[in-house]
Amino acid sequence: MILTKEIIEIFPEEISLVFRRTEPNDMQGIQEIRLRANKPLMIVKNNSDFFIGINGGITYDCNSAFLVNIKDIERTIQRMTNYSLYSFEDEFRNGYLTLKGGHRVGIVGRTVLGSEGIKTLKNISALNVRIAREIKGCSDAIVKKLYSDGIKHTLIISPPGCGKTTLLRDIIRNLSDGNKRLNVRGYRIGVVDERGEIAACHQGVPQLDVGLRTDVLDSCPKTLGIYMLLRSMGPEIIAVDEIGGLDDTKAIQDALKAGVKIIATAHAGTFDEIKVRAGFKEMIENSFFDVVIILSNKRGPGTIEKIIYLT
Amino acid sequence: MLKLIGGLIIIIASTITGFYISHLLYEKVRQLRELQYALQILESEIIYSAEPLYVALSNLSLKVNEPLKALFIDLANSIKDFEKDTLHDIFINSFDRHKDRFLLEKEEIEVLVSFFSSLGTSDLEGQKKNFNLTMKKLDMLEKKADDKRQRNDKLVKYLGFASGILIVVILV
Numbered sequence: 471m472i473l474t475k476e477i478i479e480i481f482p483e484e485i486s487l488v489f490r491r492t493e494p495n496d497m498q499g500i501q502e503i504r505l506r507a508n509k510p511l512m513i514v515k516n517n518s519d520f521f522i523g524i525n526g527g528i529t530y531d532c533n534s535a536f537l538v539n540i541k542d543i544e545r546t547i548q549r550m551t552n553y554s555l556y557s558f559e560d561e562f563r564n565g566y567l568t569l570k571g572g573h574r575v576g577i578v579g580r581t582v583l584g585s586e587g588i589k590t591l592k593n594i595s596a597l598n599v600r601i602a603r604e605i606k607g608c609s610d611a612i613v614k615k616l617y618s619d620g621i622k623h624t625l626i627i628s629p630p631g632c633g634k635t636t637l638l639r640d641i642i643r644n645l646s647d648g649n650k651r652l653n654v655r656g657y658r659i660g661v662v663d664e665r666g667e668i669a670a671c672h673q674g675v676p677q678l679d680v681g682l683r684t685d686v687l688d689s690c691p692k693t694l695g696i697y698m699l700l701r702s703m704g705p706e707i708i709a710v711d712e713i714g715g716l717d718d719t720k721a722i723q724d725a726l727k728a729g730v731k732i733i734a735t736a737h738a739g740t741f742d743e744i745k746v747r748a749g750f751k752e753m754i755e756n757s758f759f760d761v762v763i764i765l766s767n768k769r770g771p772g773t774i775e776k777i778i779y780l781t
Numbered sequence: 782m783l784k785l786i787g788g789l790i791i792i793i794a795s796t797i798t799g800f801y802i803s804h805l806l807y808e809k810v811r812q813l814r815e816l817q818y819a820l821q822i823l824e825s826e827i828i829y830s831a832e833p834l835y836v837a838l839s840n841l842s843l844k845v846n847e848p849l850k851a852l853f854i855d856l857a858n859s860i861k862d863f864e865k866d867t868l869h870d871i872f873i874n875s876f877d878r879h880k881d882r883f884l885l886e887k888e889e890i891e892v893l894v895s896f897f898s899s900l901g902t903s904d905l906e907g908q909k910k911n912f913n914l915t916m917k918k919l920d921m922l923e924k925k926a927d928d929k930r931q932r933n934d935k936l937v938k939y940l941g942f943a944s945g946i947l948i949v950v951i952l953v
Contacts, residue, residue: 482866544902545866553860553868553901554834556827556908590904673833 476571477503477601482545485511488536491526503599505543510535543594550575560689562591572602572670572677602670604678608633608772609640610652616761616777617645618653621707621731623758627738628765633772634735635667635711637765639678641733642668642709646681659684660705662695668711693721700728709733719749726758740764741778757781784953791952792945799941806930806937809884812849813923816893817916819845819853824912828905834868835860848882855879868901869894892918 478486488511489497502514510532511522520528521535529535550569551558561567566576579594616622624641628634648656663669663686669676671688680686685703687695692710699705708725710718713734722732738744741764745754753759757780766775822844826837835857842853856875865871872894876883885893896915903911 479863548867548901549863552833552835553871554827554832554837555902556905557831557833559831559904562904 474571476569477573477599480546480550480569480599482542482549485536485538485542485546488522488524488526492522492528496528500601501603502601504596505538505546505599506596507538507540507543509538511538540595543597546597547577547594559590563588564689565591566666568666568670568672568677569599570672570677572604572672574600574602574667574670576600602678603636604639605633605636605772606640606643606679609637609644610649612637612763612774612777613641613644613649613654614652621645621657621733622760623726623731624733624761624763625753625759626733626735626763626765627741627744628735628775629739629767630737631771632765632767634737634765637763637772638709638711638733638735639668639680642684643679643681645707646684656681656683657706658704659707659709660699660703661686661709662690662692662699663688663711664690664692664695665711668709693717696721696725700725700730705730707731707733711735712737714747714749716749719753722753722758732759741776754780788949788953791948792942795945795948796938796942799938799944802937802941803930803934805884806926806933810923810926810930812884813889813919813926815845815849817919817923819849820896820912820916820919824908827908828912831905834900848879851882852876852879867898869898872897889919889922892922 478489481489485505497513497515499515500513501517504512504514504519506512512519512535513522513528514520520530521532523529523534524536547555550567555562558567562577565578566574568574576598577591577594578596579591582589582592616624626634626638642659642661644652645654645657646659648654659681661668661680661684663671666689668678669680669684669686669688670678671686674688676684676686685699685705687699690698692713696708696710699708708730710722710732711734713719713722713736722734725732736744736750738747738750741762744750744762754762760779760781762778762780764775764778765771766773768775819841822841823837826832826840827834832840838853838857838860842850842857845853852875855878856872859865859871859875860868865874876890876893880890883890892915896911899907899911
């Protein structure tokens, strides 16, 4: 991943200048850009962090690094929101917003509480721009192996940062487009993208490729979204990210009764861990899922550790 | 004969000047009124449909007359192109390019500048206050301009004609 124009554009002049002065090669593999008030400008690439120097370039010395001040952060927010802070109220309440291109910006600051929980964030003090990663083709092998003889209810589990969502997105893309080479036809897919990480919608339009036959319900709670999709869009497959909780279990159960296939992800280290978690326990005991894919970080994110067939 | 024609030309010219000045007084009131109308549309675009500013401004530009139309189109494009870091700077830059076509004075421009600088930085609730405040200020300024026009309209026209006569009398 390298820095593209659409990412540099969201930063105020001073910061975009130091990025432009940095060799594009130095930015290879960038994952995050972090701005904290009165702290050095930091990037994360290949899982370790570096400072950006006053005159561009990467440095390990925090004294020669570009210092971010509160004004830089305010200006970044103005640019990021297209100078229309008011149209991003929900995003601020949730603590993140999605940029064009699917990049995610996490926001922290002082929270203002209202009667229904967090009302908004004020005095923003730090931003974390996470560069969207789209690895097309990372699911080819799995799709061919698992789905060439029909879709199965699938659960993908791994610890954070092992590529669950990336894999899910690519599975969705493959199944939605259909692929003769992998011996799958195109399916109608409904995606409930509660945290906006699968399709990364910007103003409702998916920024990442989720396929031709995919309908995305953006930032909708999973339980509500599954019912909405069932009633309105007639999906053959419903894909959701990060299920947990008993509510999710019930909604998925109902979807199963409606004859829809489910592909979901969940946080967990191992299969044994998930077997005992409330919600999952019932799902696994009753063989809700046909197949469980376990990912790890062993040979880089997205390593397929194990595939367990439950039926 | 020549004198007569010359004198007539002077009188006509000064009368036209008088009428022109009176037209400018009226045009200023019209601009202020249109500005208020525009803000009302912008308010509904922003508060009720939460459209991003550049979308709201380009929608708005379809509904107003020149020179506001040109200003809003320019503003919408500058916002889309991330011309400056803050909306305040973008507005000042944009307005600078069109200021010759506006008859607004310093006081009125300041109202607009402060309106646009808080437009970029506050949430919906803040926007409501911002709109209310700006509307009130513009209303006041419009009344003032209209007052001035009513008081001076006839005077300016007479003065144009009379000064023409005066010049002719002095020259003859």
